[in-house]
Amino acid sequence: xxxxxxxxxxxxxxxxxxxxxxxxxxxxxxxxxxxxxxxxxxxxxxxxxxxxxxxxxxxxxxxxxxxxxxxxxxxxxxxxxxxxxxxxxxxxxxxxxxxxxxxxxxxxxxxxxxxxxxxxxxxxxxxxxxxxxxxxxxxxxxxxxx
Numbered sequence: 001x002x003x004x005x006x007x008x009x010x011x012x013x014x015x016x017x018x019x020x021x022x023x024x025x026x027x028x029x030x031x032x033x034x035x036x037x038x039x040x041x042x043x044x045x046x047x048x049x050x051x052x053x054x055x056x057x058x059x060x061x062x063x064x065x066x067x068x069x070x071x072x073x074x075x076x077x078x079x080x081x082x083x084x085x086x087x088x089x090x091x092x093x094x095x096x097x098x099x100x101x102x103x104x105x106x107x108x109x110x111x112x113x114x115x116x117x118x119x120x121x122x123x124x125x126x127x128x129x130x131x132x133x134x135x136x137x138x139x140x141x142x143x144x145x146x
Contacts, residue, residue, distance in 0.1 A: 003027075003109045003139075007035040007087075009097045009128070010072055015113025019143040020072060023111040024079045026141075032109075033083040036072045037101055038065050039093040062090070094131035102138055111141045 069086040
């Protein structure tokens with residue numbers, strides 16, 4: 001079975017980088033469309049904005065993350081993966097990456113890193129990766145960065 005729509009979840013972590021490098025090969029082998037997804041968890045941002053209301057920290061973070069997605073897309077194109085779409089969302093990463101985005105884009109394979117940047121929300125396997133494994137209705141590949 002060839003995959004047609006593959007999503008990789010990225011956050012700039014070493015594990016996400018390893019997942020991204022792995023997905024490039026899979027996307028090329030399957031001639032699949034690659035969706036590069038990132039979700040900003042606004043629940044964590046509310047506290048930051050409360051303590052620095054004069055600075056639009058949330059917009060800065062959104063702009064930084066959109067730039068990160070563009071960098072991943074450029075890397076994919078450099079590796080001859082041309083059918084690419086970036087997906088940027090705000091909300092709950094566990095829900096968006098495990099259910100909402102895959103359903104919306106008819107994803108048949110999700111690739112993610114075993115752990116992300118948020119050390120508080122993980123134990124052994126990243127909490128987002130765990131939710132993807134538990135709740136996704138398609139195949140999931142969890143990539144370790146070691």
